[in-house]
Structures are given as C-alpha cells and as structure tokens.
Amino acid sequence: MTPLNEYQQRQIAEAIARVERRTDAELVTVLARRADDYAYLPLLWAAVLALAVPGLCHLLLGWPGVRGLLVANVLLFFGLCVLLRNPRLAAWLIPRALRRWRASRLARQQFREQNLQRTAAGTGVLIFVAEAERHVEILVDQGIDRHLDAKARAVIVARFAEQVRQGRTLQGFVECIEACGERLCEHVPRTHARNELPNRLVVLD
Numbered sequence: 001m002t003p004l005n006e007y008q009q010r011q012i013a014e015a016i017a018r019v020e021r022r023t024d025a026e027l028v029t030v031l032a033r034r035a036d037d038y039a040y041l042p043l044l045w046a047a048v049l050a051l052a053v054p055g056l057c058h059l060l061l062g063w064p065g066v067r068g069l070l071v072a073n074v075l076l077f078f079g080l081c082v083l084l085r086n087p088r089l090a091a092w093l094i095p096r097a098l099r100r101w102r103a104s105r106l107a108r109q110q111f112r113e114q115n116l117q118r119t120a121a122g123t124g125v126l127i128f129v130a131e132a133e134r135h136v137e138i139l140v141d142q143g144i145d146r147h148l149d150a151k152a153r154a155v156i157v158a159r160f161a162e163q164v165r166q167g168r169t170l171q172g173f174v175e176c177i178e179a180c181g182e183r184l185c186e187h188v189p190r191t192h193a194r195n196e197l198p199n200r201l202v203v204l205d
Contacts, residue, residue, distance in 0.1 A: 003203070004031065004170055004201065008170045009201045011175070012170070013177065013200050013201065018196065019178070019180070019184065021190065022181070022189065023189060025124075025125050025144060026116070026124050026196050027179070027180065027199070028126050028127070028198075028202065029127045029201045030127070030204065031202070031203050031204065031205050032103075032106060032129065032131065032204040033131055033132060034131065034132035035099070035103040035106045035132070035133050036191070037136070040192070042080075042084035042085070045080070045084065046077050047130060049074050049080055050080060051073060054073055054138075055069070099135065100135060102130075103130035104135070106130060107128040107130075107135075107137040108139065108201070110128060110204075111124070111128075111139045114126065114197065114202065116117055119196050119197070120194075122141040123143045123144055123188060124141050124144070124165050127173065127177065129169065129172075131164060131199075132203065134165050135161070136160045136161040136164060136172075137157065138156060143188070146186060147184065147187035147188055148180060148183050148187075159172075159176075160173075163175070170180050173201070190198075
C-alpha cells in the first residue's frame with residue numbers, strides 16, 4: 001500500500017474544510033496502515049501444527065517413535081516459524097473476523113483519542129480506514145446519529161471499502177467526506193464559526 005503524500009493529505013483536509021464551512025459537524029479522518037501486526041498468530045499456528053502433525057502421524061502410522069516425537073515437534077515448530085515469517089503466508093492464517101474486530105476496536109479507540117466525544121453539541125464524525133484489513137467505519141456522536149444513521153452510513157462505507165480494495169484510498173476519502181457532507185449540511189447546518197477539531201488526516205503507521 002502506497003502512503004498518501006502531503007499533497008494528497010492536503011486534499012483530504014481541504015475536503016473536510018469545504019464541508020465544515022456548511023455544517024456544525026466536526027469531521028476527523030484517520031488512516032491506519034494496519035490495525036494490528038498479528039505477530040502472535042504465526043507463532044500460535046506453528047505451535048499448534050508442530051504438536052498436532054507429528055502426533056497424528058504417530059497415532060495413525062506409528063511414526064515417529066516416542067523418542068523421535070519430541071524431536072519432530074521441535075524441528076517442525078522452528079521450521080514453521082521460519083516459513084510463516086513470509087507476510088503473504090502469514091496473512092492466510094489471520095481469520096477475517098479477527099481482522100474486523102481489531103480494526104473496529106481501533107476505530108473506537110481513535111474516536112476517543114481524537115476527542116470526538118467532546119464537541120460542544122455532540123457533532124463529532126470519525127471516518128476511519130484500516131488499509132491492510134480493508135476496513136472502513138464511520139462513527140458518529142449523539143448529535144449526529146439521527147441525521148447520519150446506521151443505514152445511511154452503511155451505504156457510504158460499502159462504497160468506500162470497495163475503493164480501498166481497488167487501491168483508491170484518496171478518492172474514497174474525498175467522496176466519503178462529500179457524501180457525509182451532503183446529509184450533514186442539510187440536517188446539521190452551520191450555526192457558528194468555531195472549528196473544534198483539526199481537519200488534517202491522522203495517519204497511524
């Protein structure tokens with residue numbers, strides 16, 4: 001995945017600024033390269049397979065013998081540890097449900113850390129992307145929820161997630177901001193000039 005350069009990040013900030021000139025909503029964008037490194041999973045799989053495979057062979061075929069069983073466990077464990085250092089192979093071992101859970105958890109953590117729950121009228125909107133997991137989420141505070149409800153967010157998220165899968169993350173961000181802005185400008189029009197949260201893209205490497 002290619003990182004967004006300064007010019008591309010500025011395009012996102014400008015898209016937020018355009019929307020916030022017409023609404024009281026406070027939009028924050030966060031791009032995480034990945035939600036987790038999942039370093040423990042290859043080790044876990046190596047341990048499970050190193051125990052299970054020689055054990056099954058011993059049970060079904062009588063090989064290796066009892067003395068060779070421990071040696072086979074150790075050798076297979078270290079061999080798998082080396083083999084699963086390959087990121088592509090390791091990626092196959094990460095369950096999709098775990099990817100979604102870790103990305104969703106990070107999104108909620110960022111909602112708190114970016115102070116989106118502390119806006120004066122509860123108008124915080126987080127647009128979050130975990131790029132490696134291809135996970136997109138829009139989280140909103142209580143002042144926005146009934147104007148940009150779960151159904152409306154799901155449609156926008158589905159479109160954005162498809163763009164992330166196609167490697168068009170920048171375009172996805174801009175279109176997502178504009179799509180959210182269309183609804184927010186109608187239902188939460190601008191009534192004051194303050195800008196409570198920064199417009200820049202927050203990048204988590």
